[in-house]
Amino acid sequence: NAGVTQTPKFQVLKTGQSMTLQCAQDMNHNSMYWYRQDPGMGLRLIYYSASEGTTDKGEVPNGYNVSRLNKREFSLRLESAAPSQTSVYFCASGRHILETDTQYFGPGTRLTVL
């Protein structure tokens, strides 16, 4: 049981380049989330998908787009990367059926934008 997987693990981009971060979960979860972690800022929600076919903005959506490809997969796209997007990105998933349902996180993607 792999849980939540993310690819790639590391990426270096030049300013203006684009890329897509991939996330997949095998727990049959309804909801999926993208966070970024920056020093002193904790984890901030970029976008989330409460169920297949829906996506909504989180706290810091500017500069990002997402696609909920199917129930398993939720991708995050940077159309034109900027140095301010240098961060560690985490994908998470959860059942979101009961209040007590928690979120399960992937191992993260460390992105550097030069």
Add this chain to the structure above:
Amino acid sequence: DQQVKQNSPSLSVQEGRISILNCDYTNSMFDYFLWYKKYPAEGPTFLISISSIKDKNEDGRFTVFLNKSAKHLSLHIVPSQPGDSAVYFCAASAYNNQGGKLIFGQGTELSVKP
């Protein structure tokens, strides 16, 4: 506007002693609170949670206390062990209002010294 705050970036404790990590929140709509633990180069993992209808929840060495009037929660680890050294994030959600989204604090780095 930081709705969930962890005002101590770091905490150092001797092995065997109690570790107390604190978290404050401002949104009175939050009704569920969680603590996550994060090791370097890994994703956060769920540790313990508490519903707003309770003021205490225990799980082995970990206890979370909630003071709703003060909008404050704390995580107690007794006894602390070197393997507890990690970054701890508190998180909050308003389940019915925010679709299961979590708002995280900035994190507290706990160091347990042998």
